[in-house]
Each structure stands twice: as structure tokens, then as C-alpha cells.
Amino acid sequence: MSKKYMQNNQWGEKEMEYFPKRKVSNKLSWKIHHITGSFYSNKMKRTIEYESMGECLFYFFLELAREVERYYVQPLEIEVPFLTKEGDRKSWIHVPDVLVFGNGFKPTIFQIKESPQESKKHVLTNKACQKYAAERQWEYKVIYPKKLPKNILYNIKFLQGAIRKRKRFDEWIPEIMYRVEHMKGVTIDELASSFSPKVNPLLILPAIYHLIATGFLQINITKEIDQYSEVRLKKLNEELLPYLNLDGELFEY
Missing domain, CATH: 1.10.10.10 (Winged helix-like DNA-binding domain superfamily/Winged helix DNA-binding domain)
Structure with missing residues (x-):
């Protein structure tokens, strides 16, 4: 059995495992208009949807980085436990933005944000995602694509079209x-x-x-x-x- 066949079979299994767990939506559409969209990914051979310009920029970035082999948008359901004011144990399901596989780094779950957030929900979500990643020997990062240097942002947008x-x-x-x-x-x-x-x-x-x-x-x-x-x-x-x-x-x- 060839190495290429085994690799293709491996990615095929991941395609099924990491299919999008929810549809793209724009909860902030009443505040910010026209920030959802999609583009065709040459790397993934499918249409990739995004919910913000930050997501769009980061996905363009992943398209350009040759070390990135595959990336899966909204690929996981992670349970986030919490205690109510009454002390009851409850949880909600969080779907992170993207899971990235490649050479030179561990599989990484990325949460894409416009700016830092310090809410209790944000802290609990990060803790649950870190635990989920650590159990699989992955990494978890929260990234702010709009903090990339302006020239790099320009080049990412320009080169994505090429x-x-x-x-x-x-x-x-x-x-x-x-x-x-x-x-x-x-x-x-x-x-x-x-x-x-x-x-x-x-x-x-x-x-x-x-x-x-x-x-x-x-x-x-x-x-x-x-x-x-x-x-x-x-x-x-x-x-x-x-x-x-x-x-x-x-x-x-």
C-alpha cells in the first residue's frame, strides 16, 4: 500500500470526523453588516465559509502557508462545564473556529477573535478547549488576525487571489x-x-x-x-x- 494512498485515506477519515458542526451565522449582523461570506479553497478543494473578516484573513493565511496541509472549519464540539449560581453542574457545547494540521507544528485548534475578551464565558471556553487539546497532544490558541502587520495583511489579501x-x-x-x-x-x-x-x-x-x-x-x-x-x-x-x-x-x- 503506497504512502500517498495511506495519506489520502487518512485525510478522508478526517473529512468525515471534522465536518462543520454548525452553519455559519452572523449574530452581530444588527451591529456589523456584511461580514459573513465564503471563498473557494484550493487547499481543501471546497467552499470555505467565514463569519468575520478576521476569520477570512486567517483562512487566507492558511491557504498561503505551505506547511499547512489541511484545515477544518468549525470541526469540533467541545463541552464546557460550569456551575450555576445555585451550585448545579451544567454545560454548553462550544464549536471552535478551525483545526489546523501541518508539518512543523502540532495539530492546533484556533479560536479567531477581533480583540481580547475577558468575560467569564470566554475564560471557561478557553479552559475547556485547552484541556481538550492537551488530552490529544494538540495545541490551542486564540488568535487576532487583524493584529498582523499591515503589510502582511495586504500581501495575504493580494496573494490569495493568485x-x-x-x-x-x-x-x-x-x-x-x-x-x-x-x-x-x-x-x-x-x-x-x-x-x-x-x-x-x-x-x-x-x-x-x-x-x-x-x-x-x-x-x-x-x-x-x-x-x-x-x-x-x-x-x-x-x-x-x-x-x-x-x-x-x-x-x-
């Missing part, structure tokens, strides 16, 4: 990779222009952005991407992955 491979990309990609390897310190504009007059540089640009978005070429992700951005043969996730792994102001845990 993930899907277009027709004829396969025709140009080997040559693009070869030229990047041999044209040290080349900018996006210089790389595209190097195909002229054989190919219109405007046709090459989308393929370059696609290679950046899918992690085969790297830019300085901390600077706003433009035609003067230098590209090199490294993985984009080398700069994105720390935002998944490291504690700091982006995370509570």
Missing part, C-alpha cells in the same frame, strides 16, 4: 524557476520583462504571483508586494510559519 493555477502556467513555470535561480536579486518586473519579446511580460506576471502565493518563490513578506519586490527560490511559509508557532501579541496562548 493561488489558483491558470491555463498555460505549466508552460512557463519551469522557465520562471530556472531564471530566478540564475538571476540573483531579480525583481518581479525584471523577471517578467526577461521573457520579452518571446512572451508578453503581462502574461508572465500572474504566473510569478502564483508561484509566490503557492510558496515556490519567496518575497520579503513584511514589505508590501509590488513590481519591485525581489523574488528568490525559497518558501513563503518560512516567513509565515512563525505566526502559527510563536506566542506574542497575536496569541493568548
Whole structure:
């Protein structure tokens, strides 16, 4: 039995286990309008729904990070126990935002928030999720995507639109990779222009952005991407992955 078959079978089992446990809703729609939506995930090969712009940004982030293999939205039902004022033991069911699997980090449950919250319900929820994750040797984090640096947020939004491979990309990609390897310190504009007059540089640009978005070429992700951005043969996730792994102001845990 091949390794690829076993891996596909493993993900197939997870697809069934981690199907969405509730439908997307917008409880704050009377306060904040038009923050729910969906997009097609090239990584998951399905439509991903989100309930806030914070969720949308983080899911775009997961699409770009090559170390992320799979992510499942609203995948679990976690019981949160509490005591009533009368001392009775009760509980409610919490559905966390996303469960992420990948290379270089443990499976991680992420709760996506707009800003820090200190309510009793929030504390109880975090405690229950931490316990649930620890029992499975996973991790649990509360993340605030809007605290990502502005340039990274811009690049995530920009590159997410370049993930899907277009027709004829396969025709140009080997040559693009070869030229990047041999044209040290080349900018996006210089790389595209190097195909002229054989190919219109405007046709090459989308393929370059696609290679950046899918992690085969790297830019300085901390600077706003433009035609003067230098590209090199490294993985984009080398700069994105720390935002998944490291504690700091982006995370509570």
C-alpha cells in the first residue's frame, strides 16, 4: 500500500470526523453588516465559509502557508462545564473556529477573535478547549488576525487571489524557476520583462504571483508586494510559519 494512498485515506477519515458542526451565522449582523461570506479553497478543494473578516484573513493565511496541509472549519464540539449560581453542574457545547494540521507544528485548534475578551464565558471556553487539546497532544490558541502587520495583511489579501493555477502556467513555470535561480536579486518586473519579446511580460506576471502565493518563490513578506519586490527560490511559509508557532501579541496562548 503506497504512502500517498495511506495519506489520502487518512485525510478522508478526517473529512468525515471534522465536518462543520454548525452553519455559519452572523449574530452581530444588527451591529456589523456584511461580514459573513465564503471563498473557494484550493487547499481543501471546497467552499470555505467565514463569519468575520478576521476569520477570512486567517483562512487566507492558511491557504498561503505551505506547511499547512489541511484545515477544518468549525470541526469540533467541545463541552464546557460550569456551575450555576445555585451550585448545579451544567454545560454548553462550544464549536471552535478551525483545526489546523501541518508539518512543523502540532495539530492546533484556533479560536479567531477581533480583540481580547475577558468575560467569564470566554475564560471557561478557553479552559475547556485547552484541556481538550492537551488530552490529544494538540495545541490551542486564540488568535487576532487583524493584529498582523499591515503589510502582511495586504500581501495575504493580494496573494490569495493568485493561488489558483491558470491555463498555460505549466508552460512557463519551469522557465520562471530556472531564471530566478540564475538571476540573483531579480525583481518581479525584471523577471517578467526577461521573457520579452518571446512572451508578453503581462502574461508572465500572474504566473510569478502564483508561484509566490503557492510558496515556490519567496518575497520579503513584511514589505508590501509590488513590481519591485525581489523574488528568490525559497518558501513563503518560512516567513509565515512563525505566526502559527510563536506566542506574542497575536496569541493568548
